[in-house]
Amino acid sequence: MTTSQDLFQRAQDSIPGGVNSPVRAFNGVGGTPLFITQAQGARMTDADGKEYIDYVGSWGPMILGHNHPEIKQAVLDAVEHGLSYGAPTETEILMAEKVKELVPSIEKVRMVSSGTEATMSAIRLARGFTGRDKILKFEGCYHGHADSLLVKAGSGALTMGVPNSPGIPEDFAKHTLTVSFNNLDEVKEIFAKYADEIACIIVEPVAGNMNCIPPVEGFLEGLRSVCDEYKSVLIFDEVMTGFRVALGCAQAYYNIRPDLTTLGKVIGGGMPVGAFGGKKEIMDFIAPVGPVYQAGTLSGNPIAMAAGLKSLELISKPGLHDDLEAKSRRLCEGFKQAAERAGIPLTTNYAGGMFGFFFTEEDNITTYEQATQCDGERFKRFFHLMLEEGVYLAPSAYETGFVSTAHGNDEIEQTISAAERVFFKL
Numbered sequence: 001m002t003t004s005q006d007l008f009q010r011a012q013d014s015i016p017g018g019v020n021s022p023v024r025a026f027n028g029v030g031g032t033p034l035f036i037t038q039a040q041g042a043r044m045t046d047a048d049g050k051e052y053i054d055y056v057g058s059w060g061p062m063i064l065g066h067n068h069p070e071i072k073q074a075v076l077d078a079v080e081h082g083l084s085y086g087a088p089t090e091t092e093i094l095m096a097e098k099v100k101e102l103v104p105s106i107e108k109v110r111m112v113s114s115g116t117e118a119t120m121s122a123i124r125l126a127r128g129f130t131g132r133d134k135i136l137k138f139e140g141c142y143h144g145h146a147d148s149l150l151v152k153a154g155s156g157a158l159t160m161g162v163p164n165s166p167g168i169p170e171d172f173a174k175h176t177l178t179v180s181f182n183n184l185d186e187v188k189e190i191f192a193k194y195a196d197e198i199a200c201i202i203v204e205p206v207a208g209n210m211n212c213i214p215p216v217e218g219f220l221e222g223l224r225s226v227c228d229e230y231k232s233v234l235i236f237d238e239v240m241t242g243f244r245v246a247l248g249c250a251q252a253y254y255n256i257r258p259d260l261t262t263l264g265k266v267i268g269g270g271m272p273v274g275a276f277g278g279k280k281e282i283m284d285f286i287a288p289v290g291p292v293y294q295a296g297t298l299s300g301n302p303i304a305m306a307a308g309l310k311s312l313e314l315i316s317k318p319g320l321h322d323d324l325e326a327k328s329r330r331l332c333e334g335f336k337q338a339a340e341r342a343g344i345p346l347t348t349n350y351a352g353g354m355f356g357f358f359f360t361e362e363d364n365i366t367t368y369e370q371a372t373q374c375d376g377e378r379f380k381r382f383f384h385l386m387l388e389e390g391v392y393l394a395p396s397a398y399e400t401g402f403v404s405t406a407h408g409n410d411e412i413e414q415t416i417s418a419a420e421r422v423f424f425k426l
């Protein structure tokens with residue numbers, strides 16, 4: 001039988017690092033990445049035939065669990081008609097209408113094929129709309145790998161120790177201003193300095209790429225008023241939080257209305273989909289109505305739309321997000337109590353279907369500095385011992401965990417028991 005070890009060795013001869021996206025290589029934790037052969041519900045099976053309870057969920061999209069029968073059927077039905085036309089279809093209208101229904105700040109929406117495309121396009125649009133060059137982002141937030149955004153970035157860039165990637169001309173990077181997440185004073189200072197040069201603020205309303213850090217009270221409200229004062233565009237990057245923190249996205253959970261929203265992950269139900277949308281007057285600035293160019297050969301792909309639309313329909317069930325949040329809460333409380341029993345200092349955060357845990361003595365993690373000062377070595381040991389227990393967590397201390405509707409009480413309680421055994425071994 002071919003094992004993950006064999007496959008990883010072989011992959012490295014033909015694929016840089018053996019993977020098609022860096023964090024998958026386990027650089028953040030060491031060891032051999034699991035090569036997956038199949039996944040159903042809350043569980044994944046690797047090439048060695050071992051089964052895991054999965055809290056990565058393909059990095060967010062699998063909110064209904066893996067290979068949900070109705071999404072699979074929607075894809076199979078769509079395949080019957082053809083794979084791609086490069087011409088408009090009715091499904092794209094249904095998708096746009098559904099997004100508008102669920103996210104009232106979105107008056108018009110454009111489909112793309114990844115989260116990176118969504119944020120890159122939203123920023124170009126904000127720049128074109130305002131006629132300004134500078135953008136403001138937060139240290140440790142990740143918005144995909146477009147040039148302007150790999151400045152003090154989180155996620156894999158942070159895990160690999162390259163928050164500022166080489167290959168980005170200084171002339172581009174100089175337009176990206178960065179300040180600390182959850183620090184409104186710094187935002188106000190930088191706006192006072194650059195006043196009418198800043199096209200937009202882009203923010204993850206719950207930071208999910210430096211572990212999981214919810215906004216402190218007043219932070220998102222403050223961003224809204226600063227943008228109003230300086231006529232900057234407020235972009236919520238909801239690629240991760242969208243349809244996951246709440247049905248109406250994090251903007252509904254925190255009750256703030258951004259000007260533009262970027263979406264990805266859940267909106268595709270596991271297929272490659274991203275989207276950006278918002279105020280009509282801004283969205284009508286993109287081609288073919290407006291002058292800002294943006295396009296895509298496979299944008300609105302009929303198979304991807306079928307999967308995404310079905311996913312959005314299924315998550316529209318009342319109470320579904322409350323249940324998800326209850327699972328995140330139980331997991332966090334269970335981890336915390338188990339760690340306490342083993343004498344391991346641990347802090348947890350959660351919002352809707354996202355959770356994070358930090359090996360630290362501090363009891364409230366709200367900043368990038370705090371997240372990066374946690375005990376990384378302890379995390380690595382914890383990660384590998386959890387794998388041995390059959391629990392697949394994100395292979396980096398700078399990623400969020402995801403629960404799905406397929407995670408039942410059994411899976412959650414098994415995970416907490418496994419964590420307790422592991423905490424005693426740390």
Ligand code: PMP
Nearest residue numbers: 114115116142143144237239240
């Ligand atoms: N924005 C956020 C908040 C993300 O979490 C991610 C990916 N994790 C992206 C953008 C980029 O999305 P993609 O990987 O689909 O390009």
